[in-house]
Amino acid sequence: MTAVTIFGTGSMANAIAGVLSSGGADVSHISHEQTGSAEITGDIVVLAVPYPAVDGILAQYGDQLAGRTVVDITNPLNFETFDSLVVPPDSSAAAGIQARLPESKVLKAFNTTFAGTLAAGTVGDLTTTVLVAGDDAEAKSTLVGLVEKGGLSAVDAGALSRARELESIGFLQLTLAAGEKISWTGGFGLVR
Structure with missing residues (x-):
């Protein structure tokens, strides 16, 4: 069973937890209040926090994130x-996260969906699609598999360099x- 640690306890964190749990993952959360004292237990770590909070998490947990898959869901807007x-x-x-965590496998995902569409599993009449970008094929495949087993569609959106376009769509x-x-x-829905 894949273990997932999610930083955050808000609507996106809970919606992602629901999808990944349905996909067979063992999910735990680290709340804002626990940041700095709680240990990361997951092989996959989801940063389901506002972009300004990422810096503090990386500073406190950089060593623990080495060797893990780190999923960035942020939209770095002003x-x-x-x-x-x-x-x-x-x-x-x-x-930027990958540059700070060279020993981690950073993926961009979930930033082009809202919590409501993740929880409902649909955008209008379409199945909610999670776009995933990253440079590690195995890490992407694992996340895509969990999302699909969780009842949603997932699409490999290419290399981590595609994260810029995903962030623009999210914005x-x-x-x-x-x-x-x-x-x-x-x-936005994706018709395939």
Whole structure:
């Protein structure tokens, strides 16, 4: 059984936990209050926290993250203006995490879905699709397998360099929802 540790206890963390648990994973959480004192037990670690919280987690847990798969779900947007991403135009939050964790296998996933569509398993009439980018084929295959066994669709979106495009899609979807142009239970669907 694959063990997963999720940093976070909010709606996205719980929705991801539901999908991965349904896919056969043994899921545990580390809450904000436990950060720094709790041990990582999972082979896969999901960063289901706002982007500004990632820095502290990496500083406190960098050694424990070595050799593990680290799943970045963040959308690194400017939370003050809500009008831009805060990473360089030729990079991504996930690439920055990989640079800080060279011994980890970093994946970008879950950032192009809302908690409601993960929990419901649908976006409109379509099955919710999780896009996964990363450079380690085995790590991607394991996550894709858990997501699919959990009842959703999953697509290998390519190398970790594709995380920039995933973050742009996530940013667009967030701004549309915040502007009340789509609902928080809506979003983008993928027709294959």
